[in-house]
Amino acid sequence: MKNYLFLGMMSAVVFFNSCSSNDDNEGPNISSEQPQLLLSKVTTVYYDNPSEPETTVSTLSYNNQRQLIKTISEGRASTFEYDNTGKPSKTIYYNPDGTVDYYSSYTYNGDQLTNIKAIYANSDSNRTVTYNYNANGQMTSSTLCQNPECSSPATDTYVYNGNNISSETSTWGGFMTYSNKRDFSYDDKLNPYTNINKYLKIMMGSAYNLSKNNYLVEKISSKDNGVWQQNQTITYSIQYNSSQLPVQVIGTEANGRKYVQYNYEYITQ
Structure with missing residues (x-):
């Protein structure tokens, strides 16, 4: 269940998942002299087990050029x-x-x-993510290879509607191949990652980081005998600050059960 609009940077620490290279989807220019709100903290509460919710806290630090220089999550x-x-x-x-x-x-x-390579002391653990783009410069797919032969690749494929991803399909190779698909609708306000470097948003991966706006509805499907079957619908309610950036997002399943909650904090720099 932890494949949410969580800070993708943290999931990249353990899996290198794969914003658009289109400047229109990058938000305000990072070199602007105008003060900007920068995402500084994400508190996520997961409700896999409703009686024992699990909370993670991620912090983000920047230099005086507003470049993200450090993140900390779960130590x-x-x-x-x-x-x-x-x-x-x-x-x-x-x-x-x-x-x-x-x-x-x-x-x-x-x-x-074009690619990011993870380098370990034990070279057997090295892995590479390769990225592909459409004519508009939007990243349309990423492929994770965990060995030189790329014998069991993991791929993410994205379909865009303007500056937002309308559909994300993830496939994991191996002895058995597993795929899931997520379809999204959005609000018309900027998401918390707007002012983060566009290349880091590509590295973070996930439709949320790569899109301009915020999820309103997420429909999750898996393949059954080659046919997509929708098995989950998440509806997001969003509270915004005076700058119209999200400060709290709550995802609720179709049966009314809370799915996930995000609290976002910002600094002005």
Whole structure:
């Protein structure tokens, strides 16, 4: 159930999942002299077990150029380095004891992020995510390879409606192939990740990070004998601050049971 609109950065720590490279979907220019609201904290409450909800807290820190330089979630930190053009060049992931777990390096073709490689002390654990784009510069698919042969790839494929992803399909290879699909509708307000570097939003993955606005309804389907069968509908209620950014999002299942809750905090910089 933890495949929500959670801070995708944190899920990337453990799985490298795959905003659009389209500047129209990037939000205000990061170099603008006008103060901006930057996402600084995400508190997520999961209701897999309603009697024992599970809470995670993620914090985000920035330098004086509004570049994300550090995240911390569940005791695990990640730090980010940039080249002289402002593109992310390296992410270092730390264990809870402060030792380095692994690092990732970013490769570009012009203004497009083409792949991210995770490098471990044990090279057998290395993995690569490769990205593809449409003519509008929007990232349309990512492929995770966990070995040089890419024998059991995991793929995410996205369909866009303007600056929002209307459908996300995820497929995991291996002995058995499993797929699920999520279809979304949106509000007309900016989502909490608006002012984060567009390449980091690609690295974060998930339709929420890659889209401009906020989910209102999420329909989840899985394949049964090759046919998509919808098995879950989540409706999101959203509270906004005076800048019309979400401060609380509550997802509720069709039966009225609470699915997930997010609380967002921001700093002005």
